[in-house]
Amino acid sequence: MINMLKMVQELAAASLRWQTLALGLSVGVSALNAQAVAVEEVDEKKPLYAYYYSITDPFINNFNSILERIGAENGYQLTYINGSDNSLLQRSQLRECFDAKRSLILNLVDTHYAKETIEQLRSYGGRVVFFNRIPENSTVTDYPRAFYVGTDPLQAGVMQGEMVAEFFKAHPEYDKNHNGRIDLVLIKGEAIHQDTDARSKQALNTLASHGIEFNNLQSIYADWNYLKARTSLKRVVEREGIENIELVLCNNDSMALGAINALQSLGYNKGEPSRYVPVFGIDALPAALAAIDNGMLTGTVKTDMELMVSTIFKLLTSTSDDHEQLEKLIGLEIINGYVNIPFSKVLAEFPPARQKTQDQ
Numbered sequence: 001m002i003n004m005l006k007m008v009q010e011l012a013a014a015s016l017r018w019q020t021l022a023l024g025l026s027v028g029v030s031a032l033n034a035q036a037v038a039v040e041e042v043d044e045k046k047p048l049y050a051y052y053y054s055i056t057d058p059f060i061n062n063f064n065s066i067l068e069r070i071g072a073e074n075g076y077q078l079t080y081i082n083g084s085d086n087s088l089l090q091r092s093q094l095r096e097c098f099d100a101k102r103s104l105i106l107n108l109v110d111t112h113y114a115k116e117t118i119e120q121l122r123s124y125g126g127r128v129v130f131f132n133r134i135p136e137n138s139t140v141t142d143y144p145r146a147f148y149v150g151t152d153p154l155q156a157g158v159m160q161g162e163m164v165a166e167f168f169k170a171h172p173e174y175d176k177n178h179n180g181r182i183d184l185v186l187i188k189g190e191a192i193h194q195d196t197d198a199r200s201k202q203a204l205n206t207l208a209s210h211g212i213e214f215n216n217l218q219s220i221y222a223d224w225n226y227l228k229a230r231t232s233l234k235r236v237v238e239r240e241g242i243e244n245i246e247l248v249l250c251n252n253d254s255m256a257l258g259a260i261n262a263l264q265s266l267g268y269n270k271g272e273p274s275r276y277v278p279v280f281g282i283d284a285l286p287a288a289l290a291a292i293d294n295g296m297l298t299g300t301v302k303t304d305m306e307l308m309v310s311t312i313f314k315l316l317t318s319t320s321d322d323h324e325q326l327e328k329l330i331g332l333e334i335i336n337g338y339v340n341i342p343f344s345k346v347l348a349e350f351p352p353a354r355q356k357t358q359d360q
């Protein structure tokens, strides 16, 4: 009897062990399933790599946000690699990229590195889309899987100059010191950058060709940078006096916003037309468009970032080497590997809308 009881107890315990084991197994299996699902989910997203000269540059940062979104909409997971404006660092990042045989979007710190990049990619058939800084030596022309997507710096300068001319023709009263010339400050990007001189010269040439006489009080390199532009403009104002500064022309929006900040610290560009210095930028960053709406910035030249990013994305992720077929895909011409994204003008309503409603 005791034995029978023991046997029943043992059987019950065994069955419990089995149940536990079975449960454990099923938990294990479902955990495995979950893992498999999770792995599949990660695997479903294809990798996308972008190497930047500097992610803290607001123009590049804006590019990156749009690329991340367009990538995700198309099932890609973006990884960006920040070169921190350091060419040695970027070279070592690129060596890792080549070892892993990646295709990439590339914003070079040092444009001399384009040739080696192409040689490396050629060895494993990778693709590259350069942007923002034109690779040296027409390197993209030699390899059908290399492209440069960018804007024409001359066009940016012409458009900026045209907007300035339009503004002064409509508002001659902004020659505040009545010397018959527009006294301007020119705030430039980096000295080594292809956009800097081209944008600057074309803007000034266009002003002259529209019959606007000007006096260039000072040209300053502020390296695309908000803070450098702000500090530099403050110095010029201290020297010349705010009443003698009638225009601030900037090679990009970050510097234009820095300049506006300097003017605002003197009570200017806050929406009051009698305390206003026209400021022009380039890029149409979201913050610059907001500054136009708020009556602080006078005009900017717009880079169509959506078009630029989607074009780059398509060229990188396509498997075709046939440039005619790729032209159909992107809806733009590819000339020897180069694709141009057209600019457009954004000129503020003047006097600023905010001021107008206050007056009404």
Ligand code: GAL
Residues within 6 Å of the ligand: 057, 059, 060, 132, 133, 189, 193, 195, 224, 251, 252, 253, 254, 282, 283
């Ligand atoms: C320019 C852009 C600037 C800055 C620079 C960096 O094209 O307008 O804002 O981003 O590139 O290379």
